[in-house]
Amino acid sequence: MGAAGDARPRGRPKKAPDAIDEGNRRQELLRAAGRLFRQQGFAATSTRDIAAAAGMRAGSPFYHFENKAALLFAVVEQGMHAALERQAQVLCALPARADTAARLRALVRVHFDILLGPDSDFVPVMLYEWRSLDLPQRRAIAGLQRAYEDAWKTAIEALHAAGGIGGDARLARLMILGALNWSVQWYRVGQGASLDELCDSALQLFVRAPARRGGRQSAPP
Amino acid sequence: MGAAGDARPRGRPKKAPDAIDEGNRRQELLRAAGRLFRQQGFAATSTRDIAAAAGMRAGSPFYHFENKAALLFAVVEQGMHAALERQAQVLCALPARADTAARLRALVRVHFDILLGPDSDFVPVMLYEWRSLDLPQRRAIAGLQRAYEDAWKTAIEALHAAGGIGGDARLARLMILGALNWSVQWYRVGQGASLDELCDSALQLFVRAPARRGGRQSAPP
DNA sequence: CCTACCGATCGGTAGG
DNA sequence: CCTACCGATCGGTAGG
Numbered sequence: 001m002g003a004a005g006d007a008r009p010r011g012r013p014k015k016a017p018d019a020i021d022e023g024n025r026r027q028e029l030l031r032a033a034g035r036l037f038r039q040q041g042f043a044a045t046s047t048r049d050i051a052a053a054a055g056m057r058a059g060s061p062f063y064h065f066e067n068k069a070a071l072l073f074a075v076v077e078q079g080m081h082a083a084l085e086r087q088a089q090v091l092c093a094l095p096a097r098a099d100t101a102a103r104l105r106a107l108v109r110v111h112f113d114i115l116l117g118p119d120s121d122f123v124p125v126m127l128y129e130w131r132s133l134d135l136p137q138r139r140a141i142a143g144l145q146r147a148y149e150d151a152w153k154t155a156i157e158a159l160h161a162a163g164g165i166g167g168d169a170r171l172a173r174l175m176i177l178g179a180l181n182w183s184v185q186w187y188r189v190g191q192g193a194s195l196d197e198l199c200d201s202a203l204q205l206f207v208r209a210p211a212r213r214g215g216r217q218s219a220p221p
Numbered sequence: 222m223g224a225a226g227d228a229r230p231r232g233r234p235k236k237a238p239d240a241i242d243e244g245n246r247r248q249e250l251l252r253a254a255g256r257l258f259r260q261q262g263f264a265a266t267s268t269r270d271i272a273a274a275a276g277m278r279a280g281s282p283f284y285h286f287e288n289k290a291a292l293l294f295a296v297v298e299q300g301m302h303a304a305l306e307r308q309a310q311v312l313c314a315l316p317a318r319a320d321t322a323a324r325l326r327a328l329v330r331v332h333f334d335i336l337l338g339p340d341s342d343f344v345p346v347m348l349y350e351w352r353s354l355d356l357p358q359r360r361a362i363a364g365l366q367r368a369y370e371d372a373w374k375t376a377i378e379a380l381h382a383a384g385g386i387g388g389d390a391r392l393a394r395l396m397i398l399g400a401l402n403w404s405v406q407w408y409r410v411g412q413g414a415s416l417d418e419l420c421d422s423a424l425q426l427f428v429r430a431p432a433r434r435g436g437r438q439s440a441p442p
Numbered sequence: 443c444c445t446a447c448c449g450a451t452c453g454g455t456a457g458g
Numbered sequence: 459c460c461t462a463c464c465g466a467t468c469g470g471t472a473g474g
Contacts, residue, residue, distance in 0.1 A: 025443085041353075043264035047469060048468075056444090059443085059444075059469095060443050063443055064443095068468095068469065132262075166428075167422035167423065167426040168418075171418075175403070175423060176400065178402070178403025178404065178406070180396075180399075181403055182395070182398070183396075183399065185399070186395055186399075193389070198392065200388070201388035201389045205388040205392075206427075267453080269451090269452075277459075278459075278461080279452095279454095280453095280454075280455075283454060283455075289452095
C-alpha cells in the first residue's frame, strides 16, 4: 500500500541514542492522526499538526505515507480491522448455547467499547470522516463494514423473527446502529453512565423480550 | 448580526437589469453554504465555492457576512429556528386529547422531515458541523437545542413512566434521537422507504404499547 | 527523518 | 457587489 515501510528490523534494534523502530514511528503517526481527526475532523487537521503531535517536523509524515488521504485511509482501515477482530473474539467467547439475545448483547457491548473505550479514535474517525476518502478507498472500507454489519444482520433478523424487535428488520438494524454510533457525540468517559449501563439501557430500549439474565453467564469458579 | 443588510426595498424593486434584492442574495448565500457544508463539511468548503454557487465573486460573501464562521452560524441558527417553528406547529395541530404516543409520533415525523425532507440542509449541518462553531456560538445554539429537545423529554418521560419505553429515560431519549439523526448518513430520498415508513418503523422499534392507530386522527370532514 | 523550499489555495480587505 | 490584491497556511518534494 503506497511507499512500503517494511524494512522493519528482525530482532531488537540496537539501542543507539536515537534508535527508532520505524514501525513504532508509523504507528505513533497513526495514533496522533486518529486523535486529531476525531477531535477536529480531517479537513481541519493539518499534516503539520499531526507531525508535531508525533514529535516530527512538517515534512516527515510523507516519509511514512504518500499523502494526507493515505493517512486517513490507514487510520480507518486499521480501525475496521481491529473492530472486526474484537467482534469475532467476543462472539467466539460466547457459550455455545447462547441465545440470540445474548449474541446481540455481546455485539452491543463490544461496539460501545470500540466507539468509546480506551484507544477508540479510529472507528469514530471512520464513521464521521469517511466522505473524505476517495472512491476506491471507500469501496475497500465498505467491504469491511459489510462484514462487521453481517453479524448484526444475523442477530437482529433472528430476534426480529422471534418478535423481540419491532418494525422493519433492516430499518431496525440501521436505527439501532445509529443510536449507538451517535453516542460518540454525547458520551463523555467518566461522566454519567458506564459502558455497561449504556449497554443495558440500549437493550431494554430495543428488545422487547426480557432478555435480562441477572449478570454475566461466566460465574466464578 | 454583523454588517447589517437592512436596506431592503419596501415594494417591488425596480426591474433594472441588475436590480437585486439584498435579502435574497444573502439568503441565496445561506442556501448555497448549507448545501455545500452538508455535502463536504465546513472545513472542506471554501468561501469561494460558496460564492460561485451563489453566482458571486470570491470576495462578495464578506459583504454579507463578517467571516466564514459567521456564515456557518447563520446557517445553523436559521436551521434551528425553522425546526423549532415546525415542531411547535405540528404539536399545536394535534387534537387536544391526543395521547402521548401520538405526540411522540408527531415529533418523530416532523424530525424526519427536518432532517431529510426538502430544503433540509441546515439542521444536518448543525448536527455534523457544530464543532466548528466557537464557544459563544455553541452556547447560543445550545439554548435552541434545549428548547427543541424539551418537547422530546416530556413525551419520552411520560411514555417511559407508562411502560411504553424501556431503559433509562434520559438514555432512551439520547438513543432515539441518535437513531433518527443517524439517518442522515444512510437515507437517500426516493430510494427505499418513505419518511412515513421510516416513522412507522422507528415507533414500532422504540415503543412497546401498540400505539398504532390505523391512519391519521384528522379524518375527512 | 530533517532542512529548506515551492506552488496553490485560502480567508479576508481596500477602494470603489 | 466587483476588482485587485495580500499575508498566512497548507500539502507536498528534493536532496541529503
